[in-house]
Amino acid sequence: MLYREGATPIHRLAPEVKIAATVAITVAMVATPREAFWAFGVYALLVVALAATARIPGPWLVKRSLVETPFVLLALLMPFVGAGERIEWLGLHLSVEGLYGGFNLLVKGTLGVLVSLILAATTTTRDIIVGLDRLRCPHVLTQIATFMLRYLDVLTGEARRMHIARLARGDDPRFLWQVRGFATGVGALFLRAFERGERVYLAMLSRGYTGTLFPQSPGAGVAQWATAATVPLVTAAIAVTATIVT
Amino acid sequence: MTEASSLDVRDVRFAYPDGHRALDGVSLTVGRGERVALLGPNGAGKTTLVLHLNGILTGGEGTVTVAGLTVTKDRGTLTEIRRRVGIVFQDPDDQLFLPTVAEDVAFGPANLGLRGAELETRVNEALDAVGMREHRERIPSHLSFGQRRRVAVATVLAMRPEILVLDEPSSNLDPASRRELADILRGLPVTVLMVTHDLPYALELCDRAVILDDGRIVADAPARTLLADQDLLATHRLELPYGFSVPAI
Numbered sequence: 001m002l003y004r005e006g007a008t009p010i011h012r013l014a015p016e017v018k019i020a021a022t023v024a025i026t027v028a029m030v031a032t033p034r035e036a037f038w039a040f041g042v043y044a045l046l047v048v049a050l051a052a053t054a055r056i057p058g059p060w061l062v063k064r065s066l067v068e069t070p071f072v073l074l075a076l077l078m079p080f081v082g083a084g085e086r087i088e089w090l091g092l093h094l095s096v097e098g099l100y101g102g103f104n105l106l107v108k109g110t111l112g113v114l115v116s117l118i119l120a121a122t123t124t125t126r127d128i129i130v131g132l133d134r135l136r137c138p139h140v141l142t143q144i145a146t147f148m149l150r151y152l153d154v155l156t157g158e159a160r161r162m163h164i165a166r167l168a169r170g171d172d173p174r175f176l177w178q179v180r181g182f183a184t185g186v187g188a189l190f191l192r193a194f195e196r197g198e199r200v201y202l203a204m205l206s207r208g209y210t211g212t213l214f215p216q217s218p219g220a221g222v223a224q225w226a227t228a229a230t231v232p233l234v235t236a237a238i239a240v241t242a243t244i245v246t
Numbered sequence: 247m248t249e250a251s252s253l254d255v256r257d258v259r260f261a262y263p264d265g266h267r268a269l270d271g272v273s274l275t276v277g278r279g280e281r282v283a284l285l286g287p288n289g290a291g292k293t294t295l296v297l298h299l300n301g302i303l304t305g306g307e308g309t310v311t312v313a314g315l316t317v318t319k320d321r322g323t324l325t326e327i328r329r330r331v332g333i334v335f336q337d338p339d340d341q342l343f344l345p346t347v348a349e350d351v352a353f354g355p356a357n358l359g360l361r362g363a364e365l366e367t368r369v370n371e372a373l374d375a376v377g378m379r380e381h382r383e384r385i386p387s388h389l390s391f392g393q394r395r396r397v398a399v400a401t402v403l404a405m406r407p408e409i410l411v412l413d414e415p416s417s418n419l420d421p422a423s424r425r426e427l428a429d430i431l432r433g434l435p436v437t438v439l440m441v442t443h444d445l446p447y448a449l450e451l452c453d454r455a456v457i458l459d460d461g462r463i464v465a466d467a468p469a470r471t472l473l474a475d476q477d478l479l480a481t482h483r484l485e486l487p488y489g490f491s492v493p494a495i
Contacts, residue, residue: 043390126345150342150345150387151339154339154387164448195455196340197337200336200340202302202335203341206333207401207402207405208325208329208405209357213344214348
């Protein structure tokens with residue numbers, strides 16, 4: 001999990017407030033025109049300030065933002081394959097449109113990933129679900145997420161045991177044509193998960209399940225919302241200014 | 247039926263949609279505070295009977311009454327029945343489905359409408375009863391199997407049941423966890439119906455035992471008498487483990 005123990009002001013904010021702020025910040029960043037380079041500089045400073053407040057070390061963030069790599073590769077490719085006017089730089093013919101496009105993708109993607117990582121580092125997965133629940137996210141979705149959280153380990157444990165049992169009987173799936181055992185294993189795992197689902201449901205009914213998993217707890221107060229709104233408001237202000245200026 | 251009985255099952259018959267007759271006229275009365283072992287081979291109908299006790303399975307003939315309240319399909323009645331009958335299922339991973347121990351124990355009482363401090367008290371009380379309070383914030387998958395089974399018992403104790411129904415409580419437990427669970431169960435002030443084919447465990451915990459085979463109760467006697475009757479056990483595919491014997495009284 002991405003969560004880092006801590007007691008910083010960001011850790012202490014209620015989860016729903018943090019989720020709303022993350023979404024707002026990301027939307028504002030994405031809405032900023034790509035030509036407003038200065039705006040992205042300010043955003044980067046904001047992200048650094050947030051990370052510092054949450055006491056997240058830089059290397060930790062950089063390592064985890066590697067999930068973005070496929071998009072980075074795409075962004076780097078764009079100046080070469082882009083159409084339209086071209087400029088020459090160090091002997092390379094680069095498309096101006098492609099350069100803008102690549103920059104746009106790279107900078108917005110990176111900032112978005114970093115903001116999400118800050119949320120994940122300061123909020124437990126459990127709290128994120130509680131937050132979504134309080135934000136009136138449909139119960140079905142939060143319930144599915146809760147079950148996933150609980151049963152992911154159980155299912156991976158089952159899959160591992162089945163894998164070991166196959167190996168113990170001489171299966172050695174190193175080549176593509178040996179995946180048959182794996183494929184049937186996936187089917188068996190699905191059936192087991194399905195049967196477990198039935199049993200869990202019976203156990204839930206036996207304890208009086210009526211459609212909600214946990215009682216609604218009181219959410220964040222006005223003060224928390226106001227605190228958390230500062231960064232999204234700054235971001236939005238920059239985005240608006242950038243739109244007007246360019 | 248007298249006021250003193252926790253559970254009164256009268257002539258319950260049930261057939262699954264495929265025609266298999268799982269219960270063929272089961273009658274059983276369990277007095278308040280009794281600990282009764284329900285023995286029987288695989289496929290005897292034990293689980294089917296258990297699911298009748300709190301109205302998960304209905305539709306057959308006969309009646310089930312829990313401390314004076316008869317199981318019907320009425321929603322309000324069912325809620326109260328499910329509070330009174332606490333079923334602990336065999337696999338704790340089926341029972342514990344929420345991310346933390348405390349939340350899972352709170353699930354039942356919260357469904358009964360408890361909130362806030364009252365709910366908190368219930369949770370702590372139930373976890374204390376099984377000696378798991380210090381683990382309340384832990385994730386179920388990080389607990390040992392024995393600990394998970396104890397938490398599973400706590401999840402139904404939190405509903406303050408009239409009768410605790412345990413499905414194979416000793417399965418997959420190591421000897422120490424098995425003894426710890428026995429100590430806990432012995433100390434609980436509730437009626438217990440224990441479904442098992444672990445005969446020594448039944449003898450250790452229950453004064454009375456009944457044998458369910460082929461959808462019928464075929465024997466009902468003090469556990470010592472019943473388990474000493476080798477022929478009766480053998481007829482119903484029950485056996486004491488190798489090297490064990492219960493001397494006839």
